[in-house]
Amino acid sequence: MSDQLRLDGGGDTLLVGISGGRPRIDYWGPELPQGFAPDAGLLERARPHGMLDGGEAFDLLPEAGNGFTGAPALQVSRPSGGFITQLRHQGAQRRPGGLDITLADPRAGVEAAISIDVDAPTGVTAFRTRFRNTGDEPLRIEWAAAAALELPDGEVLAFGGRWAREFDAHRFRLPAGLWASEARTGRTSHHAPPFLVAGEAGFGEHHGRVLGLHLAWSGDHRLLVERLRDGRLQAQAGELFWPGEMVLPPGGTYGTPTLYAARSEAGLNGLSDRFHPFVRDRILDGRLRGRPRPVHFNTWEAVYFRHDLSELKALADSAAAAGVERFVLDDGWFRGRNDDTAALGDWSPDPVKYPDGLGPLVEHVRSLGLEFGLWVEPEMANADSDLLRAHPDWVLGEPGREQPLGRGQYVLDLTRPEVAEAIFAQLDGLLSAHPIAYLKWDMNRDLTHPASGGRPASHAQVRAVYALIDRLRAANPAVEIESCASGGGRADYEILRRTDRIWTSDCNDPIERQSIQRAFSIFFPPEVMGAHVGPADSHTTARTTSLELRAMTALFGHMGVEADVRAFNPRELEALKAAIALHKRLRPLLHGGRLVRQVPPDPGAVAFAVVGEEGALASLAQVETPRIAGAAPFRLQGLDAQATYDVRMLNPPRRARAAMKHVPALVRGETVRATGRWIAETGLPAPILRAGEIAVFQLSRSAA
Numbered sequence: 001m002s003d004q005l006r007l008d009g010g011g012d013t014l015l016v017g018i019s020g021g022r023p024r025i026d027y028w029g030p031e032l033p034q035g036f037a038p039d040a041g042l043l044e045r046a047r048p049h050g051m052l053d054g055g056e057a058f059d060l061l062p063e064a065g066n067g068f069t070g071a072p073a074l075q076v077s078r079p080s081g082g083f084i085t086q087l088r089h090q091g092a093q094r095r096p097g098g099l100d101i102t103l104a105d106p107r108a109g110v111e112a113a114i115s116i117d118v119d120a121p122t123g124v125t126a127f128r129t130r131f132r133n134t135g136d137e138p139l140r141i142e143w144a145a146a147a148a149l150e151l152p153d154g155e156v157l158a159f160g161g162r163w164a165r166e167f168d169a170h171r172f173r174l175p176a177g178l179w180a181s182e183a184r185t186g187r188t189s190h191h192a193p194p195f196l197v198a199g200e201a202g203f204g205e206h207h208g209r210v211l212g213l214h215l216a217w218s219g220d221h222r223l224l225v226e227r228l229r230d231g232r233l234q235a236q237a238g239e240l241f242w243p244g245e246m247v248l249p250p251g252g253t254y255g256t257p258t259l260y261a262a263r264s265e266a267g268l269n270g271l272s273d274r275f276h277p278f279v280r281d282r283i284l285d286g287r288l289r290g291r292p293r294p295v296h297f298n299t300w301e302a303v304y305f306r307h308d309l310s311e312l313k314a315l316a317d318s319a320a321a322a323g324v325e326r327f328v329l330d331d332g333w334f335r336g337r338n339d340d341t342a343a344l345g346d347w348s349p350d351p352v353k354y355p356d357g358l359g360p361l362v363e364h365v366r367s368l369g370l371e372f373g374l375w376v377e378p379e380m381a382n383a384d385s386d387l388l389r390a391h392p393d394w395v396l397g398e399p400g401r402e403q404p405l406g407r408g409q410y411v412l413d414l415t416r417p418e419v420a421e422a423i424f425a426q427l428d429g430l431l432s433a434h435p436i437a438y439l440k441w442d443m444n445r446d447l448t449h450p451a452s453g454g455r456p457a458s459h460a461q462v463r464a465v466y467a468l469i470d471r472l473r474a475a476n477p478a479v480e481i482e483s484c485a486s487g488g489g490r491a492d493y494e495i496l497r498r499t500d501r502i503w504t505s506d507c508n509d510p511i512e513r514q515s516i517q518r519a520f521s522i523f524f525p526p527e528v529m530g531a532h533v534g535p536a537d538s539h540t541t542a543r544t545t546s547l548e549l550r551a552m553t554a555l556f557g558h559m560g561v562e563a564d565v566r567a568f569n570p571r572e573l574e575a576l577k578a579a580i581a582l583h584k585r586l587r588p589l590l591h592g593g594r595l596v597r598q599v600p601p602d603p604g605a606v607a608f609a610v611v612g613e614e615g616a617l618a619s620l621a622q623v624e625t626p627r628i629a630g631a632a633p634f635r636l637q638g639l640d641a642q643a644t645y646d647v648r649m650l651n652p653p654r655r656a657r658a659a660m661k662h663v664p665a666l667v668r669g670e671t672v673r674a675t676g677r678w679i680a681e682t683g684l685p686a687p688i689l690r691a692g693e694i695a696v697f698q699l700s701r702s703a704a
Contacts, residue, residue: 004037005092005099007116010123010274012263016101016116017043021088022066023101023114024059025150028263048230056230060114060147061103061129063087070228071178073145073236076110078137085110098126109135114147124262124278130255133248141246143222145236146259152209153233154201156225157268159193159519164507164540166190166488167519173201174233178226182240186219186411186447186458188490194221194237195492195523197271205268205597206637212264212271213237214523216493217257219462245456260493268522269596269638276525276595283493284528288500292587293527294325294371295580296560298440301508301534303564305332305339307353313364318565320368322573323580327365328373328440328560333358335386340444341408345381345388347426362434373438374430378423379465380409380445394419396461397449406445414464415452424471431476441469441499443485469498482530488520501528501558508534508562509541510553511692514606514621517557518597526610527591531557533576535564545692547572548651549621551579552694556590556610556619559583582650586617596638601686602626611638615645615700622689633683634697639676645699647672647679653687660688667695673702 003018008031015038017026026043047055052067062068064075065084077083087103087110098117104110111132118125127147133139154173158181161168172179181196183189194217199210213235215221220240227233237259239246246254262278264270280289297319303311316327335350336343349357358374365372381387381394383405388394396413397403403410414420430436450458469481483495484503491502502524505516513531520529531554537544547568554560559580568576583590589612598607604624609616618636639645652669653659664685666672674684679699687695 005094005101007097007099007118007125009097009118009120009125012118012123014116014118014125016060016099018089018092018101019043022057022059023061023089023103030265045230051229056228056232058148058150058228058232058234060101060127061087061112061145062148062234070226070234071224071236072143073148074112074131075142075144076108077140077142078135080137082108084108087112104134106134109133109137110139119278119282121281122262122274122278124260124274124282126258126260128256128258130253131248132253133250136250138250139248139252140244141248141254142241143238144246144254144256145238146215146256148234148236149211149213149261151198151225151233151235152200152211153231154199155203157197157199158223159195161190161193163190163486163489164505165512165516166491166505167193167516169519174225174227176227178224180222180224182220182222184220184240185489186450186461187443187485188218188221188492188495190487190489192223193491194223196223196225196235197268197522198225198233198235199267203267205599206266208267210264210267210271212262212275212522214260214275214493215257216260216497217462218465218490218492218495220458221257239459242450242456242458245459257494272522272595272597275523279493279496279523279525279528283496284500288527289592292584293558293591295323295583296326296328296373296530296532296558296562297324297370297565298328298330298532298560298562300330300375301539301562301564303332305337307332307350309354309361312361314566315564316361316365316368316370319561320370322561322565322577323584324370324561326371326373326438328375328438329358329361330375330440331377331442333374342382342384344377344409345385345412347376347378347430358434362436366435371437372435373440374436375440375442376427377442377444378427378468379412379414379443381412382409384408391419396447396452396457398451398454401449403449406448409445411445411447411450411461413452413457413461414468415457415460420464420468424468427472428475431472431479436479438480438482440482440484440503443490466494466498473498488516491520491524496524496528501530503530504557507538507540508532508550509538509543510545510549510621511543511623512541513553514623517553518606518608521595521597521608525591526557526595529557530560532560532562533579534562547575549692549694551576552619552651552696553621555579555583555696556608556617558591588612589615589617594638598636601632601634601683602628604691605689607634609636609638613701615698618697618699619694620686620689620697621694622691625691626689629688631686631688634686634695635681635683636679636699639679639699640701641675641677641680643676644673644702645676645679646702647674647684647697647699649687650696650698651694653693659690663687666697
């Protein structure tokens with residue numbers, strides 16, 4: 001029988017067995033009785049013919065040298081040609097909530113330390129591995145996974161997308177072979193974000209055994225899922241290296257990014273029940289708990305690059321009157337910036353647009369009782385900029401080669417101390433000169449030639465970005481930072497450790513936003529999800545939507561406004577003010593409650609609720625034309641089954657009643673009373689919604 005190491009957390013037990021000198025997960029599931037040890041016979045597997053005598057050598061760090069015929073978790077090589085590794089267990093050290101397992105292969109000159117940490121309240125488990133070169137030659141690491149994990153056999157829910165359509169979820173069953181998702185853009189990416197869910201066939205929001213994985217890394221990465229020859233399904237995640245990028249000198253070390261994993265017996269909502277509090281208390285270190293998230297006004301879709309001081313002051317006046325709490329000046333404020341082809345990198349106010357600097361606008365904004373925020377893109381510079389005219393060698397790339405431009409700009413080589421110092425000095429100077437409470441930190445360009453000093457530098461560039469943000473925060477601890485990368489192109493737990501908000505998408509079209517925000521919410525809580533009320537006519541989709549749908553969609557995230565509110569008619573202004581006031585009133589619930597995605601009564605709808613001790617707020621948005629003529633009851637899960645709730649529809653439809661021959665009392669705006677069990681099993685009367693309409697329900701726990 002193998003030696004076993006046990007970790008408990010979140011009602012789960014993780015058993016790591018050491019057998020034949022190799023670590024493997026013997027059990028990961030609902031908590032086992034203390035002292036229980038599985039019989040050795042329960043851990044045996046039948047071995048088919050046609051394979052090696054030892055079977056498929058799958059464990060936490062499978063290696064080809066040990067007879068593993070799937071994708072190995074470690075691939076290394078030496079200049080002399082050596083590439084085989086056979087790591088063996090050397091010892092294990094327990095820590096509070098975690099353990100470290102040491103493996104070594106003296107002949108290959110490689111050591112590995114696998115760290116496993118289980119968060120006691122949530123059960124979210126962190127896997128990471130540190131490798132050391134104990135040989136006399138350089139060790140080239142070609143692939144190193146944080147860990148290899150067995151997945152529940154059924155379906156995989158992966159995420160892709162593009163700019164303005166992030167977090168596009170798709171399901172598949174892998175019958176054979178290998179599926180991989182790779183990002184080579186130097187950021188988390190729109191098209192291949194580093195997270196997935198696997199579970200038993202047919203898993204849903206409320207049911208099914210599932211395992212969720214999230215690689216906390218903001219650069220190039222690979223996720224793979226593979227059907228092994230013995231039928232098992234493995235997953236790996238790790239950093240993706242450019243050729244020759246990760247070479248360890250003798251004694252050198254490399255640590256993988258952390259792979260966070262959580263399991264649930266209750267579907268996707270069960271995963272969110274673990275990930276959301278984990279993000280709030282561990283990734284964010286509790287810094288946002290109990291702090292109201294200021295409602296934003298962002299200038300981008302109101303004025304774009306057209307900055308006029310009197311116009312911006314008028315916008316601030318209108319925004320303040322609507323109830324916003326933070327004014328964010330977006331792109332276009334700095335010297336020579338009239339479009340996206342020039343001036344990026346020259347971080348001083350444009351003397352034409354701001355002849356007296358930013359001071360007059362900042363003072364005006366603050367006189368209205370608003371915080372002031374500023375857009376920056378510190379990692380980049382336009383080819384047409386004073387910065388690159390003075391320092392053309394500061395571009396991340398190989399000198400003498402023509403590098404493709406992206407948005408007219410290059411990436412700055414922040415791995416060079418003088419470059420990082422210059423950018424820090426400019427940003428720190430801005431923050432020292434003005435009471436700036438917020439930075440919208442953008443990144444609008446893929447890395448195409450990530451080279452520095454003649455060597456690949458994608459890994460070092462990401463580390464340099466982390467270091468720059470960390471240094472800036474240390475020098476300005478009161479400043480909040482938003483992670484933006486052409487929208488949701490940099491959304492992961494490692495960037496979130498050092499930021500306070502993620503700009504979810506450059507698409508403010510609420511029809512698209514409903515599905516984007518739904519997928520985002522699996523791994524991230526609502527208070528870090530930037531969600532804005534955009535213009536009626538979307539600049540990304542050319543779709544026209546109602547203010548009600550735009551406002552009620554933004555209501556459930558970190559709410560903001562990104563439109564010229566001066567163009568709103570009086571009815572729209574009143575509706576916007578009411579929505580912002582509602583958001584503020586319910587902010588403790590929206591940003592501290594339990595988000596529960598719902599199964600809507602029509603497949604063309606998106607539904608969810610945020611549930612707290614005193615009640616809940618639920619949304620039912622029709623994003624496609626309904627497939628049925630009637631409206632099935634809206635069954636809400638996640639409420640206290642025994643409690644009684646007073647239910648009211650907050651936005652009863654104003655359109656002609658001819659759309660419904662009979663309008664139920666709840667839909668007329670009257671209050672109805674029901675138990676949580678009734679609401680879950682029988683449901684609430686719902687309106688007949690047309691595409692682009694939304695219904696929002698408030699449920700207040702009744703004392704009676």
